[in-house]
Every structure is written in structure tokens, then in C-alpha cells.
Amino acid sequence: MPELRKDPVTGRWVIIATDRARRPSDFSxxxxxxxxxxxxxxFCYGAEHKTPPEVLAYRQGGGPNQSGWTLRVVPNKFPAxxxxxxxxxxxxxxxxxxxxxxxxxxxxESPSHSASLIDLSEGQVEDVxxxxxxxxxxxxxxxxxxFIVVFKNHGSAAGASIEHSHCQxxxxxxxxxxxxxxxxxxxxxxxxxxxCVFCDxxxxxxxxxxxxxxxTEHFAALEPYAPRFPFETWILxxxxxxxxxxxxxxxxxxLAWVLKSTLRKLDKVLEQPAYxxxxxxxxxxxxxxxxxxxxxxxxxxxxxxxxxxxxxxxYINPTPPEEAAxxxxxxxx
Amino acid sequence: MPELRKDPVTGRWVIIATDRARRPSDFSxxxxxxxxxxxxxxFCYGAEHKTPPEVLAYRQGGGPNQSGWTLRVVPNKFPAxxxxxxxxxxxxxxxxxxxxxxxxxxxxESPSHSASLIDLSEGQVEDVxxxxxxxxxxxxxxxxxxFIVVFKNHGSAAGASIEHSHCQxxxxxxxxxxxxxxxxxxxxxxxxxxxCVFCDxxxxxxxxxxxxxxxTEHFAALEPYAPRFPFETWILxxxxxxxxxxxxxxxxxxLAWVLKSTLRKLDKVLEQPAYxxxxxxxxxxxxxxxxxxxxxxxxxxxxxxxxxxxxxxxYINPTPPEEAAxxxxxxxx
Numbered sequence: 289m290p291e292l293r294k295d296p297v298t299g300r301w302v303i304i305a306t307d308r309a310r311r312p313s314d315f316s317x318x319x320x321x322x323x324x325x326x327x328x329x330x331f332c333y334g335a336e337h338k339t340p341p342e343v344l345a346y347r348q349g350g351g352p353n354q355s356g357w358t359l360r361v362v363p364n365k366f367p368a369x370x371x372x373x374x375x376x377x378x379x380x381x382x383x384x385x386x387x388x389x390x391x392x393x394x395x396x397e398s399p400s401h402s403a404s405l406i407d408l409s410e411g412q413v414e415d416v417x418x419x420x421x422x423x424x425x426x427x428x429x430x431x432x433x434x435f436i437v438v439f440k441n442h443g444s445a446a447g448a449s450i451e452h453s454h455c456q457x458x459x460x461x462x463x464x465x466x467x468x469x470x471x472x473x474x475x476x477x478x479x480x481x482x483x484c485v486f487c488d489x490x491x492x493x494x495x496x497x498x499x500x501x502x503x504t505e506h507f508a509a510l511e512p513y514a515p516r517f518p519f520e521t522w523i524l525x526x527x528x529x530x531x532x533x534x535x536x537x538x539x540x541x542x543l544a545w546v547l548k549s550t551l552r553k554l555d556k557v558l559e560q561p562a563y564x565x566x567x568x569x570x571x572x573x574x575x576x577x578x579x580x581x582x583x584x585x586x587x588x589x590x591x592x593x594x595x596x597x598x599x600x601x602x603y604i605n606p607t608p609p610e611e612a613a614x615x616x617x618x619x620x621x
Numbered sequence: 622m623p624e625l626r627k628d629p630v631t632g633r634w635v636i637i638a639t640d641r642a643r644r645p646s647d648f649s650x651x652x653x654x655x656x657x658x659x660x661x662x663x664f665c666y667g668a669e670h671k672t673p674p675e676v677l678a679y680r681q682g683g684g685p686n687q688s689g690w691t692l693r694v695v696p697n698k699f700p701a702x703x704x705x706x707x708x709x710x711x712x713x714x715x716x717x718x719x720x721x722x723x724x725x726x727x728x729x730e731s732p733s734h735s736a737s738l739i740d741l742s743e744g745q746v747e748d749v750x751x752x753x754x755x756x757x758x759x760x761x762x763x764x765x766x767x768f769i770v771v772f773k774n775h776g777s778a779a780g781a782s783i784e785h786s787h788c789q790x791x792x793x794x795x796x797x798x799x800x801x802x803x804x805x806x807x808x809x810x811x812x813x814x815x816x817c818v819f820c821d822x823x824x825x826x827x828x829x830x831x832x833x834x835x836x837t838e839h840f841a842a843l844e845p846y847a848p849r850f851p852f853e854t855w856i857l858x859x860x861x862x863x864x865x866x867x868x869x870x871x872x873x874x875x876l877a878w879v880l881k882s883t884l885r886k887l888d889k890v891l892e893q894p895a896y897x898x899x900x901x902x903x904x905x906x907x908x909x910x911x912x913x914x915x916x917x918x919x920x921x922x923x924x925x926x927x928x929x930x931x932x933x934x935x936y937i938n939p940t941p942p943e944e945a946a947x948x949x950x951x952x953x954x
Binding site for chain 2: 294383464465466489601
């Protein structure tokens with residue numbers, strides 16, 4: 289019989305179709321192709337003038353906006369939000385609006401056109417994490433901004449329009465609804481139990497083992513109890529921490545390993561799927577809290593049946609997380 | 622400058638990209654092809670034995686589960702939920718689960734394999750609405766069920782797996798999160814203003830006109846102020862009503878006309894897009910309320926960039942609703 293499961297953070301119920309469980313090979317989709325070298329690309333060496341001037345770069349040589357960088361952060365050429373101006377909050381009758389003020393930046397992960405994130409060295413992946421942290425620390429000084437989302441679209445099915453591997457960062461004057469729900473849910477759980485719900489999840493899953501994928505000194509990669517999507521995977525720091533940007537050096541080295549390892553496992557089990565990942569962290573202007581716990585959510589793009597889910601917030605997941613975790617634990621990378 | 626707009630019902634902020642507004646022709650996608658006659662289909666005359674026995678049919682002739690019907694409702698052969706058994710709510714440590722108890726039915730809209738909903742006569746569309754109502758009234762007698770979603774997936778990009786035109790109905794033992802958010806938001810608005818938020822929307826939009834698509838005696842079809850998706854369209858009854866199944870005969874005749882007209886307009890402006898629609902109504906076991914207002918949400922599937930939106934609940938919409946409404950008002954059907 290199918291099962292209804294409740295996400296303990298947000299309270300969302302999902303249907304887990306235990307009877308007709310889908311194995312990795314049951315999802316029909318196109319593997320994300322390797323980018324071809326030689327095509328003109330604004331993120332390659334020699335094309336630095338094709339992007340707005342860089343806001344951060346790690347370099348082996350060269351000057352600003354010249355070749356020689358190993359990682360480069362630039363404003364998005366077609367930003368969803370703009371950093372100049374003021375919010376100008378106002379009403380339109382019963383409606384509320386404000387100017388689309390914020391930042392939209394691109395983190396070019398390496399000079400290599402064809403390497404995807406999982407092809408990079410652990411040091412390079414760690415650099416990506418550090419660059420995200422540096423940009424957050426810089427942007428949070430702007431008091432108009434309230435929330436920063438770091439995310440990655442891998443493959444065109446996941447929304448990537450440029451194949452040269454990159455992450456994106458959007459800084460917003462509001463907190464996105466889904467993150468707000470998580471924070472509110474975590475606050476409610478804390479009010480009831482005086483414990484962080486994410487710490488409790490890590491504790492229970494570590495003991496049970498069935499949904500755990502990888503556990504290291506500082507991180508746990510696991511399949512959540514009530515996932516919306518097949519092979520949805522979360523990476524959480526084991527020690528309680530509300531803000532991603534407060535993580536320290538030893539933590540990021542360990543995270544680089546876990547993130548790369550988890551993405552490689554998904555890549556192998558699901559045969560080069562398109563995917564998104566996103567860092568969920570606390571609103572940047574808020575102090576550290578005992579109830580919220582930053583983490584990374586990875587969503588492979590396996591199913592297209594999304595309109596109904598969009599319209600209702602009600603998800604039907606054909607793969608139980610216990611089975612997904614078993615596949616991911618057992619695959620060697 | 623892009624604009625941030627807040628949905629007055631749920632409080633969700635969206636980015637409306639006013640600077641790079643996309644016109645209908647800017648969306649690249651494949652038109653939904655016309656179904657080809659002659660392919661074997663479980664929803665055509667003569668294939669009645671290929672589905673579970675019907676739970677409702679409108680007929681010109683023939684007996685149960687024989688040809689001669691004009692509309693037929695059958696249980697889904699691969700249901701997401703099952704009607705037999707009991708809920709068996711239980712915990713698994715900190716987690717909550719219950720059995721996937723519920724109903725999952727298919728409303729085959731007509732015997733024609735190739736006709737889509739917009740090709741049917743108004744009388745046939747009205748029959749579809751009546752059939753939904755009849756099934757809801759029957760299922761709500763089951764006290765285990767709390768919520769019924771009626772929805773349609775049109776085109777494979779919208780999740781349709783069988784091309785013979787049909788709607789679906791899922792009856793659930795819980796209320797889906799997104800609908801719960803709407804109901805809670807509407808309750809909060811009512812507590813503050815002692816008016817229904819949807820009634821206020823209809824009133825303001827009817828006066829302003831810029832986001833209105835069609836207005837009839839009983840219904841308004843409009844583009845919402847803070848739409849998540851380009852050409853997202855809502856159809857609302859003008860008179861306050863919390864439950865879809867309480868609508869009366871004159872209302873359904875008018876709704877059939879508005880629904881068909883609106884879908885035809887979207888079909889013409891967007892060139893045969895895949896789409897989903899869903900009926901949002903009150904939980905079936907709850908009495909009529911002054912704060913919630915049933916309505917239909919139509920979402921054309923134009924953009925693929927959804928992973929980021931899934932992960933954050935933060936939507937970037939490249940088409941302002943004022944422009945979408947203008948296209949839809951001006952197109953003749």
C-alpha cells in the first residue's frame with residue numbers, strides 16, 4: 289500500500305509509492321552531455337570582457353579581469369535583480385510591491401570549459417565553497433538585503449543555460465517562502481522539544497542507518513524521510529550551526545569531500561542526471577539561532593510530472609528514500 | 622527595474638522581470654500534438670474492460686462498462702492511493718506516517734480520442750464539471766477523506782501519459798500544503814479586514830481592468846497580481862462560495878463557457894501549450910466559510926527553469942501579468 293509521510297520540518301505530507309517503486313533505470317531521461325571544448329564561452333580564459341567586471345577572483349597569475357584565475361565571481365549579465373536604487377515599498381490598492389533590488393552573481397568554478405563540478409579536485413570544490421562564503425560575508429553588510437540563496441543548475445533540464453560549470457548566488461530583500469516555512473517549522477519544533485529538528489533528524493538517521501548515505505567527521509549525507517523527489521538528498525553539518533557563512537576551514541574541507549562524493553554517487557547511480565542543489569541557510573541579518581540548521585538540498589531532475597505538484601504542493605514520489613539510500617551507499621566512486 | 626510582488630493570499634514574493642518581458646513567441650517549446658486516431662487506447666469505445674469498472678457514466682445507450690457513454694469516470698488503474706483499509710497513523714521515532722488511503726479516479730471527458738477539452742461543446746464541458754461535482758459529493762461521505770483535488774494534465778510536458786483527453790481526481794486524508802497555506806492566508810486576511818481576500822481581488826481587478834481577461838455574469842478570469850508563471854490564469858466565481866461542489870446549475874453552464882473560452886485563448890496566444898489546471902476548494906468535511914473562495918488555477922508549461930524554484934519557493938516570472946492579460950483579452954476565439 290502506498291504510504292503518506294510527513295516532513296518533520298515543514299509539515300508537508302508526500303505520497304511514497306512503495307508498491308511500484310522505481311529503480312534508477314526506470315527513469316527515462318537524457319544524460320547531461322559533456323561540454324565540448326572550442327565553442328565560444330563567456331566563462332573561458334580570454335573572454336573576461338564578455339562578463340561584467342569580476343567581484344572576486346582566485347588567481348595563479350594575471351590582473352583583474354584577465355586570464356590566470358582559477359575561480360571567478362562576476363555579476364550576472366542578465367540579472368534577475370539589480371543592486372542600485374532603493375526598495376521603494378508601496379501599495380497598489382490591496383497589493384504590495386517593491387523594487388527588485390538585490391544581487392545576482394555567477395561563480396565560475398574553474399577555467400576548464402568541459403569539467404563539471406564532480407571532475408574538479410577537492411581543493412577546487414573547497415574554493416567554490418569559500419568563494420560563496422566570501423561573497424555572502426561581503427553582501428550581508430548591505431542592510432537592505434535579508435537573504436542569500438546559493439544554487440547550482442546542472443544540465444539544461446535543470447535550467448542551466450551555459451554549460452561551463454558554475455554556481456549562482458541571489459541576494460534578496462525578502463526571505464523566500466519555502467525557506468521561511470522551514471525556519472518557522474524548525475522554530476515550532478524547538479518551542480515544543482527544546483531541540484533543533486535537524487539535529488534530531490541527524491541523530492535518528494545515524495542510529496537507524498537505512499536512509500543514511502555517507503557520514504563523515506563533520507557531515508551527514510542522507511535521504512530525507514518524506515522526500516518530494518526520487519533521490520532527493522540532503523547534506524547537513526553534524527554540529528548545530530544556523531548560518532552557512534559561519535562554517536570554518538576544517539568544516540569546508542570536509543564538506544568539499546562529502547559534496548563531491550555525493551554528487552559522484554548520484555551521477556553514477558542515475559547516469560549523469562541533470563540536477564539542482566541549493567544551500568538553505570538563515571536570513572543573513574539574523575543572529576545565530578538554536579532552532580535552524582543550514583544544509584544543502586540536492587534534487588536530481590528525474591521526473592517531469594510537476595504541474596500538479598506545483599499547483600497543490602502535494603508530491604507523489606515513486607522511489608522510497610530507503611531504496612534510494614541503499615543504491616547510493618552501495619555504489620563505488 | 623525588476624519588481625518584487627507579494628501574493629496577497631499566501632504572502633509569497635515573486636520577481637516580475639519587467640525589463641526583459643517575454644512575449645508569447647519568446648518561449649521555445651513544442652506545441653502539444655493532436656492525438657492520432659487508431660492507436661490502441663484504454664479510454665476509447667470498445668476498451669471499457671481495460672480500465673477498472675466505472676464509478677460513474679453519462680450515456681446515450683449501452684449498459685455499464687459498455688460503449689454508448691458520453692463521459693465515463695473510472696478508478697485509476699495505477700492509483701497513487703488506495704480506497705480499502707484504514708489510515709493506521711503511527712510514528713517512526715520522530716517521524717509521522719499513515720497508510721496511503723484515498724481515491725484516484727479518471728474522468729474521461731468524451732468518447733473522442735482526438736478531441737481535446739477545448740474541442741468539446743459547452744454542454745460536454747459542463748458535463749465534465751457536473752461529473753467532478755457528483756464524484757466529490759459521493760466521496761465526501763467517506764469521513765476518512767479530507768480533501769479532493771481535481772486537476773488536468775494536458776500534453777506530456779505537463780505530465781499527461783495518455784493522450785485521450787481526461788481529468789483526474791485525487792481524494793486525500795490530508796489537505797495539501799499549498800492549499801492549506803491559501804486557506805490560512807485567507808483566514809488571516811479575513812481576521813484583519815472581515816472580507817474575503819478573493820472577493821477583494823475580484824473587486825479591485827474588475828475596477829482596474831489591466832489584469833482582467835474575461836468577465837461574465839458569474840465568473841472572472843484574470844491574471845493574478847503576483848503570478849509564479851507566465852500566463853498563469855485564475856478563474857473565480859464572482860459570488861462568494863467556499864466549496865466548488867456547492868455551485869449550482871446556472872453557475873456550471875457559465876463556468877463551462879468561461880473555462881473553454883480561457884483555454885482557447887491560451888491555446889491560440891501560446892500556440893498549443895501543454896498546461897495544467899487544478900480546482901482549489903475547501904476541505905470537504907469543513908462547513909462553508911466566509912474566508913475561503915474556490916477557484917481554478919491554470920498554468921501553461923512554458924518555462925523549464927524550475928529546480929531553483931522548487932528548492933526555494935522563489936519564482937522569477939519573465940512576463941508581467943498586465944502584458945499577459947492584454948494578449949489574452951485581445952485574441953479572438
